[in-house]
Amino acid sequence: MESLAVAEATPPAFCGSRSGSALPELIFPSSLYSILKIDLQYHLKIGLYFMKSLCPLSRSVCNTKSLLCRTRKRSLLTLAIETSCDDTSVSIVEKHENNSATLHFNSKVTSDNRSFGGVWPIAAHESHQKNLAQLVKEAIRTLPRQESTDASFENTIAVASHHGSKLYKKPDFITVTRGPGMRANLITGIDTAKGLAVAWQIPLLGVNHMQAHALTPRMVSALEAGTKTENENYENDPAYPFLSLLVSGGHTMLVHSRQLCDHEILASTSDLAVGDMVDKTARDILPASVIVSASDVMYGRVMEEFAFPNPNSTYDYEPSQKSIAQIPRPTKYEWTLTPPYMSTGHRPLKSYNPDFSFSGVGSQIKRIMNRNPEMDVAERRLLAQETMRITFEHLASRVILNLERPDLKETRTLVVSGGVAANQYLKHILRSLLDVWGHKNMRLLFPPPRFCTDNAAMIGWTGIEMWEAGWRSDLDILAAKKWPIDPRAEGGILGLDGWKNEII
Numbered sequence: 001m002e003s004l005a006v007a008e009a010t011p012p013a014f015c016g017s018r019s020g021s022a023l024p025e026l027i028f029p030s031s032l033y034s035i036l037k038i039d040l041q042y043h044l045k046i047g048l049y050f051m052k053s054l055c056p057l058s059r060s061v062c063n064t065k066s067l068l069c070r071t072r073k074r075s076l077l078t079l080a081i082e083t084s085c086d087d088t089s090v091s092i093v094e095k096h097e098n099n100s101a102t103l104h105f106n107s108k109v110t111s112d113n114r115s116f117g118g119v120w121p122i123a124a125h126e127s128h129q130k131n132l133a134q135l136v137k138e139a140i141r142t143l144p145r146q147e148s149t150d151a152s153f154e155n156t157i158a159v160a161s162h163h164g165s166k167l168y169k170k171p172d173f174i175t176v177t178r179g180p181g182m183r184a185n186l187i188t189g190i191d192t193a194k195g196l197a198v199a200w201q202i203p204l205l206g207v208n209h210m211q212a213h214a215l216t217p218r219m220v221s222a223l224e225a226g227t228k229t230e231n232e233n234y235e236n237d238p239a240y241p242f243l244s245l246l247v248s249g250g251h252t253m254l255v256h257s258r259q260l261c262d263h264e265i266l267a268s269t270s271d272l273a274v275g276d277m278v279d280k281t282a283r284d285i286l287p288a289s290v291i292v293s294a295s296d297v298m299y300g301r302v303m304e305e306f307a308f309p310n311p312n313s314t315y316d317y318e319p320s321q322k323s324i325a326q327i328p329r330p331t332k333y334e335w336t337l338t339p340p341y342m343s344t345g346h347r348p349l350k351s352y353n354p355d356f357s358f359s360g361v362g363s364q365i366k367r368i369m370n371r372n373p374e375m376d377v378a379e380r381r382l383l384a385q386e387t388m389r390i391t392f393e394h395l396a397s398r399v400i401l402n403l404e405r406p407d408l409k410e411t412r413t414l415v416v417s418g419g420v421a422a423n424q425y426l427k428h429i430l431r432s433l434l435d436v437w438g439h440k441n442m443r444l445l446f447p448p449p450r451f452c453t454d455n456a457a458m459i460g461w462t463g464i465e466m467w468e469a470g471w472r473s474d475l476d477i478l479a480a481k482k483w484p485i486d487p488r489a490e491g492g493i494l495g496l497d498g499w500k501n502e503i504i
Contacts, residue, residue: 075094075095075096075097076094076095076172076464076467076468077092077093077094077143077144077169077170077171077172078092078093078094078171078172078173078174078175078205078460078463078464078467079091079092079136079139079140079143079171079174079175079196079460080092080093080174080175080176080456080457080459080460080463081132081136081174081175081176081177081189081192081193081456081459082108082176082177082189082209082454082455082456082458082459083128083132083177083181083185083186083188083189084177084179084180084181084182084185084186084189084209084454085119085124085181085182085185085249085250085454086110086111086113086119086123086124086127086185087108087109087110087111087453087454087455088108088109088110088111088127088128088131088132088135089106089107089108089109089135089454089455089456089457089459090105090106090107090108090132090135090136090138090139090456091103091105091106091107091139091455091456091457091459091460092104092105092106092139092142092143092171092460093219093457093460093461093463093464094144095222095461095464096226098225098231098232098233098234099222099225099233099234099235099236100222100223100225100226100228100234101219101222101223101225101226101461101464102223102226103223103457104142104143104144105138105139105142106455106456106457107135107138107139108135108454108455108456109127109131109135110127110296111123111124111126111127111128112127112296113296113297114294114296114297116297117283117297118279118297119249119297121182121184121185124182124185125182125184125185125188128185128188128189129188132188132189132192133192136192136196140157140159140168141159141168143157143168143169143170143171144168144169145166145167145168145169146167146168146169147167148167151167154170155169155170156168156169156170157169157170157200170200170202171200171202172202172203172467173197173202173203173204173205173463173467173472174193174196174197174200174202174203174204174205175193175205175206175207175459175460175462175463175464176189176190176192176193176204176205176206176207176459177189177206177207177209177212177459178190178206178207178208178473178477178479178480178483178496179208179209179479179480179481179482179483179496180208180209180210180250180251180480180481180482180483181209181250181479181481182481183479183481186479186480186481187479190206190477190478190479193206194475197475198475203472203473204472204473204474204475204477205463205466205467205471205472205473206473206477206498207459207462207463207466208462208483208485208493209454209459209483210246210251210253210483210485211261211263211462211485211493212458212459212461212462213244213246213248213417213418213458214244214246214255214257214263214415214417214485215260215458215461215462215465216415216417216447216451216452216458216461217237217238217415217417217445217447218236218237218238218461218465219451219457219458219461220447220448220451221234221236221237221238222234222236222461238413238415238443238445240257240258240259240260241256241257241258241259241411242257242411242413242414242415243255243256243257243266243399243402243408243411243413243414243415244256244257244263244414244415244416244417245395245399245414245415245416245417245421246417246418247273247274247275247395247416247417247418247419247420247421247426248273248274248275248418248419248420249273249275249276249279249419249420250273250275250276251268251269251273251418252268252269252273252274252275252356252358252395253265253266253267253268253269254266254267254268254398254399254402255485255486256408256411257415260465260466260469261469261487261492261493261494262487262492263485263486263487263492263493264486264487264488265484265485265486265489266354266402266405267354267355267356267398267401267402268355268356269355269356269357269358270355270356270357271357271358271359272358272359272362273358274356274358274391274395274420275300275418275419275420277358277359277361277362277391278299278300278303278387278388278391278420279297279298279299279300280362281303281361281362281365281387282299282300282302282303282384283299284365284366284369285303285365285369285380285383285384285387286299286302286303286306286380286384287377287380290302290306298419298453300419300420300423301422301423303384303387303388304388304423304424304425306380306381306384307381307384307385307388307425308385308424308425315425315428317389317428317429317432319393319429319432319433319435319436320436321436321437327339327342328342329386329389331382331386333379333382335368335383337361337364337386337387337390338360338364338390339390339393339394340356340357340358340360340361340390340394341353341357341394354398354401354402355398356394356395356398357394358391358394361387361390361391365383365387368383385425388423388425388426389425389429392423392425392426392429392430393429393433395426395430396429396430396433396434397433399414399430399434400433400434400437400439403439403442411442412441412442412443413442413443413445414430414434414442414443414444414445415445416430416444416445416446417446417447417452418452419452419453419454420452421446421447421452422449422452422453427444427446430444431444469501470501470502470503471499471500471501472499472500472501472502473498473499473500474498474499474500476498477496477497477498478498480496483496
């Protein structure tokens, strides 16, 4: 296997070095030795290679912020890292001048938590430590190639091997998930990102994980534009403002996304996150043989496949037009599921609790399964369908309730993102209920399944949007286990320390 040594071409002393005689000292954190090995002799060769192009610049010019030495790029390139939970992910994202984008690399490794029945923090942390450096190493080799005629110390990474060397475009900055998430896991990603930023002498940008989920459809539209041949300018879609329903294993919230850093939380969960509840009920409902054969602990996805084995299912579902709070639906078995905040009869919309609640659903499933642990497959399948039905109707009902707000009546786009957004039954129920409750003109945007779950591509895209707004992070930033996106809660995205703004 080819052994790589990665090094930045460091400028020689005659063009701005304070030492006056030697190459400046390079700092490479020990945790990055496996992917950033220094060959001093190779650096000297690279320095000589670039000498002709740099010699005409005087010492005073190279020590200023003159555009002669800091050329404004026509596109943005970032290496992004995501380690907030059990997915180790690295991505290379490039945004072009016309607002289209290219995803050069996007890969992830999920820790094996099957023996624990759910995400195990220690296993997830060790998986990050084992896999992150290797993913970064692979990502570097997918950076856009740099032509030797355009190469300079500021824009080039030299990757050397026993078979020669290659020049790659240096990322403009490193993006990393700062929070929210598991703190130890976040630290692994942040420390690696800091090491890369220092080694390559480029800025660092720590972004909010939930903000990234909300902006994912904007990334998807830019990637789609990047596949087209015409070189026209594209507008990021959706444009602000829009609604975001963020549904995952750790969060459930309805958000009014007014601007890049202005996301008002309209509704949130008062107990369990929807993804957490669905995964837990799936472990109760699914036959043991299905649990054992699962390739991961995303049991909610497994339950959807179990409940609807026909991939072309049209779903036997009729949305209620009588009450926004769905009523129980009798079954042929000795159980009936009661929806959260159940109400019989009609009440004015403003009288309903606007928040989400899922703990009661999980409690009902446990009682039903405890009474009948030998339940056959047909009954389990119906129970799985009903569990998802009342859960997703509850999500839809809070959306419809909030759409009655005067300031949201003109909103025409709802983004649904997060791991649960990959569920096709959720998409069907949400569309059906919006239609019967007078919101047929509401556009639903679901990212492709691979972008619904945690991924570094969305982190990189969010970093690009924050960069364009002038935001940078200090190198002393810390991981944030909790980090609200609503500016009315502890300052929101910009409420953490370590931000600086450099409008370009």
